[in-house]
Amino acid sequence: MAEGNISLIMEFMLLGFSDLPNLQGFLFGLFLIIYTGILIGNGLIIVITKVEPVLQTPMYFFLRNFSFLEICYTSVILPRILVNLWTQKINISFTACAAQFCAFFVMAITENFLLTVMAYDRYVAICKPLNYPLIMNHRVCFQLVFGSWTIGIPVMIGQTYHVFSLPFCDSNKLNHVFCDIPPLLKLACSDTSVIEFSVYVVAVLFVMIPFLLIIRSYVKIISTILKLPSNTGKYKAFSTCSSHLIVVILFFGSATITYSRPKSNNSGRTDKILSLLYTIVTPMFNPMIYSLRNKDIIDALKKLLQAKW
Numbered sequence: 001m002a003e004g005n006i007s008l009i010m011e012f013m014l015l016g017f018s019d020l021p022n023l024q025g026f027l028f029g030l031f032l033i034i035y036t037g038i039l040i041g042n043g044l045i046i047v048i049t050k051v052e053p054v055l056q057t058p059m060y061f062f063l064r065n066f067s068f069l070e071i072c073y074t075s076v077i078l079p080r081i082l083v084n085l086w087t088q089k090i091n092i093s094f095t096a097c098a099a100q101f102c103a104f105f106v107m108a109i110t111e112n113f114l115l116t117v118m119a120y121d122r123y124v125a126i127c128k129p130l131n132y133p134l135i136m137n138h139r140v141c142f143q144l145v146f147g148s149w150t151i152g153i154p155v156m157i158g159q160t161y162h163v164f165s166l167p168f169c170d171s172n173k174l175n176h177v178f179c180d181i182p183p184l185l186k187l188a189c190s191d192t193s194v195i196e197f198s199v200y201v202v203a204v205l206f207v208m209i210p211f212l213l214i215i216r217s218y219v220k221i222i223s224t225i226l227k228l229p230s231n232t233g234k235y236k237a238f239s240t241c242s243s244h245l246i247v248v249i250l251f252f253g254s255a256t257i258t259y260s261r262p263k264s265n266n267s268g269r270t271d272k273i274l275s276l277l278y279t280i281v282t283p284m285f286n287p288m289i290y291s292l293r294n295k296d297i298i299d300a301l302k303k304l305l306q307a308k309w
């Protein structure tokens, strides 16, 4: 019987927030505001780092690409949630689910590596200022960004193939807001230990390694800054990397909270909210952090607004 059912699953039900029927309108409004904010905030960063002459440096080149990534990353998740809340249709085809899964994790990996590249950029700027223009030339910047976007693709295509060729037989109800690994593995009716192990290996390689490289950059940055003779010098050097440091802490902090909770006390609803936090927090706060803390960006924003009115 179970065997016969395997091929029947052509689509999944993304239950999403359907356990909160009274809050559908509220959640729709909330996510619409958040998504619009993410598009506007990151869109503004893309525009000003493109047009403002003062901001034509590697640091802002990376920031622009990072903001672009944040828009793509949230666009894999949020529009679908909005449509589901609006239409109350919760089915997602097998292919769409696989595509969402693959795109989401490719971009999550990109995010880790772009943050690493940005930390490396700050490391070179602060610890090797004389060689900075030489090391961070156009070609290197482009290669670093391109590498960050592509490094996860082959691995995640493999993982997606692996997860979506699991037999799903009893149910097609994903108690989640998007096609994430844990709810999919929960539905599979065969042994998932091999795939859980491979997910673990991928996480170590593509999360831990970038994270350790970021720590390494910051250890060197901070020890260099502490050796600077004047307090103004210290403050100036630190202010160029503090925004990035805050974004790093937000991103890895929310990732740790989401994915390192013990399995036993995972209740569906908390899980859903946490995994959304993980996808929403960094894209939402990234533009705010940079525009509140960075004088060049504030000036460029003012200029842009004055030019418009």
Ligand SMILES: *[C@@H]1O[C@H](CO)[C@@H](O)[C@H](O)[C@H]1NC(C)=O
Binding pocket: 046, 064, 065, 068, 142, 145, 146, 149
């Ligand atoms: C970011 O980098 C990727 C890969 O090199 C590229 O496809 C994309 O257009 C870039 N985006 C921006 C806004 O620079």
